[in-house]
Amino acid sequence: MLVTINNKRVEIKAPSSISDILVHQNYQQLQGIAVAINDMVIPKSQWDDTQIQEEDHILIITATAGG
DSSP: OEEEETTEEEEOOSSOBHHHHHHHTTOOOOTTEEEEETTEEEOGGGTTTOBOOTTOEEEEEEOOOOO
């Protein structure tokens, strides 16, 4: 199934949860990450249960330290 992750078209297997996507995209450290699907922020507590749908737009944001 095709989705957009951070403005890049990606083919992923169905079914996939947000947690599956993060593993597939090699996000090892899950602290400091926010995920939105179709402009809706998904709480971390729902990442395992939220299923990705065909043509979803996924935004993964990582916090960085510094100033």
